Every structure is written in C-alpha cells, then in structure tokens.
Amino acid sequence: SQQGEEDPQALSIQEGENATMNCSYKTSINNLQWYRQNSGRGLVHLILIRSNEREKHSGRLRVTLDTSKKSSSLLITASRAADTASYFCAPFAGDSGYALNFGKGTSLLVTP
Amino acid sequence: DTAVSQTPKYLVTQMGNDKSIKCEQNLGHDTMYWYKQDSKKFLKIMFSYNNKELIINETVPNRFSPKSPDKAHLNLHINSLELGDSAVYFCASSRGRAGNYEQYFGPGTRLTVT
Numbered sequence: 001s002q003q004g005e006e007d008p009q010a011l012s013i014q015e016g017e018n019a020t021m022n023c024s025y026k027t028s029i030n031n032l033q034w035y036r037q038n039s040g041r042g043l044v045h046l047i048l049i050r051s052n053e054r055e056k057h058s059g060r061l062r063v064t065l066d067t068s069k070k071s072s073s074l075l076i077t078a079s080r081a082a083d084t085a086s087y088f089c090a091p092f093a094g095d096s097g098y099a100l101n102f103g104k105g106t107s108l109l110v111t112p
Numbered sequence: 113d114t115a116v117s118q119t120p121k122y123l124v125t126q127m128g129n130d131k132s133i134k135c136e137q138n139l140g141h142d143t144m145y146w147y148k149q150d151s152k153k154f155l156k157i158m159f160s161y162n163n164k165e166l167i168i169n170e171t172v173p174n175r176f177s178p179k180s181p182d183k184a185h186l187n188l189h190i191n192s193l194e195l196g197d198s199a200v201y202f203c204a205s206s207r208g209r210a211g212n213y214e215q216y217f218g219p220g221t222r223l224t225v226t
Contacts, residue, residue: 030211042116042202042217043155086153092211099145099157099168100210107153 002026003101004072004089012109019076021106023089024069030094032072034063037086037105046074046087079110115139116218118203124224125193133188133221135203143167143210144186146178147202149220155202160210161186193225 004023013019031050035043047063049056056063062075076083086107090100116137125131146158160168164180175191203218
C-alpha cells in the first residue's frame with residue numbers, strides 16, 4: 001500500500017481559527033482515511049472518504065477528495081486547544097495489502 | 113472498557129535482553145497489527161494478522177516475532193534488543209482489511225533500550 005504525504009509539516013493557529021491540512025498520494029485509490037494522534041497516544045480514526053465521494057463532514061471536520069489531483073484536504077473549523085495533535089492521512093489503493101501506511105503527519109498547535 | 117489494550121505502557125531494558133509486549137482487543141475484530149513509531153513520528157507497519165494468520169511481514173528483523181494465540185490477542189516478542197529498537201510500538205485492530213475499515217489503536221508501548 002502507498003503512503004500519503006501530509007502538508008504542511010507543522011501548523012500553528014489560534015483558537016477559533018480554521019486549520020487546513022493537505023494530503024497527496026501517487027496512485028489511484030479506493031478510499032482515504034484521516035487519523036489524529038494526541039501526544040503520547042495511539043491514533044484515532046476521524047473520517048474515511050471513498051474514491052467516488054468528493055466531500056465528507058463529521059462535526060467540525062470537513063474532508064475533501066480530488067482524485068484527479070490525487071489529493072485530499074482536512075479542514076477543522078473553529079479550532080480548539082484540544083485539537084492540538086498530529087494528523088495523518090492514509091490512502092488505500094485496494095491492493096492485497098492488509099495494512100495502512102502513514103506519512104509523517106501534520107503537527108497542529110492551537111493556542112488559546 | 114478499553115477497546116485495544118497493550119501492556120506494558122513503558123518498558124526500559126538493556127541491550128541484548130529479550131522482551132514481550134502484549135496486545136488484546138475486545139472488539140471482535142478479525143485483523144490485528146503492530147506498528148513502530150520512531151522518534152521522528154514516522155509510523156511504520158511491522159506485522160498484520162488476519163484470523164490468527166500472518167498476512168504481512170514488512171522488512172522487520174527476525175528478532176521480532178509476533179504470536180497470535182487467538183483472534184483477540186497479538187503479542188510481540190523481541191529477542192536480543194538493540195539500541196535502534198527504541199521506539200513506541202502500537203497495536204491496532206480492524207474489522208477486516210485495513211483500507212476498507214477504520215483501525216482502532218492501542219495506547220502504545222514506549223520501549224527504551226539502554
């Protein structure tokens with residue numbers, strides 16, 4: 001399975017602002033997942049978006065997928081200090097693999 | 113109830129020792145994984161098991177040996193520990209193939225080899 005590349009590597013914003021992070025990948029995919037990792041914790045699944053979907057929402061999260069550009073973005077609206085974490089994308093190409101490959105993530109810092 | 117649990121949470125040991133990390137999931141999932149996260153936060157898959165069968169074994173030294181006594185458990189045994197093995201090890205599980213289902217991660221085991 002391929003891995004995604006998150007951009008930017010680090011992002012610092014103030015509470016209430018929106019945070020946007022991007023993910024690019026190399027080959028066609030079946031779906032793409034976003035995960036969050038708080039410091040010292042395991043990853044937590046946020047959203048799975050399928051290749052035939054363009055946008056998906058979950059609370060304050062909005063994920064878009066552009067298969068023509070092989071990219072996805074995660075938007076967190078009205079950010080809170082508790083959103084401080086690393087965010088990872090995991091594209092899945094539907095091959096025989098049973099695992100996801102993660103990039104280095106985007107480290108988001110939300111200051112009060 | 114914790115969905116995916118790992119023990120121990122911290123493990124400090126000397127080079128050359130043998131150690132084990134245990135993982136249990138109570139979600140009834142078929143697939144379990146071991147990941148290694150290094151100091152640069154890079155999370156790499158090590159092993160994947162489906163219904164107690166090894167599916168993926170990435171380029172991991174054979175000093176690492178996973179054991180799945182049943183579908184709910186996937187333990188990781190490491191022989192002859194080296195300094196480079198220091199990392200955080202995460203266990204995870206999913207209902208089926210990783211790409212089609214969300215993965216549930218354990219809290220991690222921070223291994224320090226001195």
